Amino acid sequence: MLVVMKHNASEEQIGGVVGTIRDMGYDARPIPGGQRTAVGLIGNDGRVDAARLQGLEGVLEVIPVTHAYKQVSREWREEDTRVVLGNGTVVGGAEIVVMAGPCAVEGEREIIEIAQRVRERGATVLRGGAYKPRTSPYAFQGLGKDGLAYLAKARQETGLAVVTEALDPDGADLVAEYADIIQIGARNMQNYALLKRAGRTGKPVLLKRGMSATIEEFLLAAEYVLAEGNDDVILCERGVRSFDTHTRNLLDLAAIPVVQSLSHLPIIADPSHGTGLRSKVTPMGRAAVAAGAHGLLVEVHQDPPRAKSDGAQSLYPEQFAELMEQIGMIARAIGRELTPPLSVAGSAS
Numbered sequence: 001m002l003v004v005m006k007h008n009a010s011e012e013q014i015g016g017v018v019g020t021i022r023d024m025g026y027d028a029r030p031i032p033g034g035q036r037t038a039v040g041l042i043g044n045d046g047r048v049d050a051a052r053l054q055g056l057e058g059v060l061e062v063i064p065v066t067h068a069y070k071q072v073s074r075e076w077r078e079e080d081t082r083v084v085l086g087n088g089t090v091v092g093g094a095e096i097v098v099m100a101g102p103c104a105v106e107g108e109r110e111i112i113e114i115a116q117r118v119r120e121r122g123a124t125v126l127r128g129g130a131y132k133p134r135t136s137p138y139a140f141q142g143l144g145k146d147g148l149a150y151l152a153k154a155r156q157e158t159g160l161a162v163v164t165e166a167l168d169p170d171g172a173d174l175v176a177e178y179a180d181i182i183q184i185g186a187r188n189m190q191n192y193a194l195l196k197r198a199g200r201t202g203k204p205v206l207l208k209r210g211m212s213a214t215i216e217e218f219l220l221a222a223e224y225v226l227a228e229g230n231d232d233v234i235l236c237e238r239g240v241r242s243f244d245t246h247t248r249n250l251l252d253l254a255a256i257p258v259v260q261s262l263s264h265l266p267i268i269a270d271p272s273h274g275t276g277l278r279s280k281v282t283p284m285g286r287a288a289v290a291a292g293a294h295g296l297l298v299e300v301h302q303d304p305p306r307a308k309s310d311g312a313q314s315l316y317p318e319q320f321a322e323l324m325e326q327i328g329m330i331a332r333a334i335g336r337e338l339t340p341p342l343s344v345a346g347s348a349s
């Protein structure tokens, strides 16, 4: 439930609403906006006496939030959420953000080299898994804590912000110490203990859509993070299971405008996992930008045939350069721009 304040409501009147909601046994969250301030009532169990709130001074109207997800919805917050990263990159604004790097961190020298290469071509965020959720227990599982340390070193050398995956709640705390964004992967989208712990770290969270999750389930998973008081969630469409075997997944591009109409959270696309095929990554990256994505997450490797994971969908650095050029043109065609490249190396946060 949302208590919308009058345009000229005073701080005291807003405080009065917050106090009353707390007296009623619920949490209250002031939400300042460009046009109006609203106060969100959290934890509505259907027994809230709306008339009591409607009668308070400075209140314009009390509106129910009709969706199952509350804080994630556009009803709760009209304006787009902008997630600001340590190196100044903003996800969710007019500029399109590119996060690029290998599927997995494979070594210190390797991650620093690829970080430099994607940075030169305009990426502002470095991706790379230190903990890998592999389908087979015998496949490369990642370098663990060493991988996190190498990512931090790459950030220091290049100024790129870092996104990397956490697989379990304790891992979320550890990743939060090293990374700018905690990635929650498709397989863990409904791991509620992980979502809660990641929310509590206060670090931005990149939440990937589960491979058979509906958009409603996706947004409810994000709600778990916001319910912990962490609004910095970036959603990521990475493809869903389909009946066709020509691509690894079916990149659901319609999810981008659908999510944007339902939620204020930024949404980016991952054409690498979305297709599983190097030759299809650039076309679908272009399409995702045209569809209005706030950014892309792309796998790039200096020697894809030798990659320890996801080589078949990893771009060569030259192909990444081409992708950046092409999405720059698409962005301009729809009145947007790519995030400007980082100018000074070593400007780490």
Ligand code: PEP
Binding pocket: 103, 129, 133, 184, 185, 186, 187, 208, 238, 273
């Ligand atoms: C990844 O980003 O490397 C990854 C494992 O992605 P997903 O969770 O989308 O499969």
Ligand code: MN
Binding pocket: 103, 104, 273, 299, 309, 310
């Ligand atoms: Mn991967």
